[in-house]
Amino acid sequence: MAKWTPKHEAPEPLEGPVVATITGGTILWFVLFLVQVPFYGWFDDRDLTWWVWTCLAGAGLGLIGIWYVRKRDAAIKRHEAARQSTGQDEA
Numbered sequence: 001m002a003k004w005t006p007k008h009e010a011p012e013p014l015e016g017p018v019v020a021t022i023t024g025g026t027i028l029w030f031v032l033f034l035v036q037v038p039f040y041g042w043f044d045d046r047d048l049t050w051w052v053w054t055c056l057a058g059a060g061l062g063l064i065g066i067w068y069v070r071k072r073d074a075a076i077k078r079h080e081a082a083r084q085s086t087g088q089d090e091a
Contacts (some may be wrong), residue, residue, distance in 0.1 A: 018069045026062025029055050 033055035036043065043049045 019066070019073055022062060022065045022069050026059055026066060029058030029062055033059055 033052065036052045036055060040049070040052060043052055
């Protein structure tokens with residue numbers, strides 16, 4: 001079996017509004033949880049309560065994600081500011 005080698009360079013990763021994206025996803029998970037809570041009995045009768053708890057877990061993990069991406073964004077900005085203040089050019 002021949003080893004696979006890439007034929008071209010990998011593209012640069014896309015950077016966008018990461019904090020806003022994670023925050024929006026977290027809000028969406030929490031809203032889905034709130035919408036399902038009044039129907040908990042229906043889910044319980046059909047053995048589908050994992051849907052409700054999955055939404056709550058998504059919201060909880062999203063809170064961790066918001067904390068993480070905010071710290072990451074701040075670190076990137078600090079690094080960029082330090083690089084510019086020392087006069088280093090982008091490599």
